[in-house]
Amino acid sequence: MIRDDIKAAQIAAMKAGDKEARGAIGLIQAAIKNRDIEARTGTAPTDDDALVIEVLQKMVKQRRESIAMYEQGGRAELAAAEAAEVAVIERFLPAQMSEDETKAAIETIKADLGASGMKDMGRVMAELKARHATTLDMSKASGLVKAALA
Structure with a gap:
């Protein structure tokens, strides 16, 4: 399951002292937890990985939009930080179709x-x-x- 991969990556990032990856993975887990809370009121998802992938895709889309805005505003350092988060998030997404x-x-x-x-x-x-x-x-x-x- 993707959730297990995310938890293992967080532990590895903590052990390696990788603050950027640990922060991004923390954001991923928070977003997934929020989605779980939202899902409690509706019908239970049939496929947990599909729910996690949906959350991750949404996070990547938001960050790409932020990167575009930061680049337009001349804030390269903020765009680079967002790009680093995108790289961490994309590690957990399945390969996209060509x-x-x-x-x-x-x-x-x-x-x-x-x-x-x-x-x-x-x-x-x-x-x-x-x-x-x-x-x-x-x-x-x-x-x-x-x-x-x-």
Whole structure:
């Protein structure tokens, strides 16, 4: 499980005296704990790794947005700190699908659903998320789906 990997990495970072990694891993654990608390009110997640991956993907997205803002504002040191956190977080994410693999998955789903035009984009995106959410950047996939259905 990814949670176990995160706990082991935190212990290793503490033993190695790696303050940056320890801090980023602490943030990861806090975000996961918050997500667990939110999930208590709703239905229990069926796959714990999927929940953790969702949290990690959200954290990476937030940090990439922060990096862009810091670079625009001329704050290179803050952008570097965020980039270091992204590197730590990405260690726990599964490998992302390449653009070619994403296009192949879209074509498969398009054929399975019989999708032919833009009116089917919602169905294709929903199925793509259901099948590949943990290994796919959905924001990039949106443009590829739009191109495939156009």
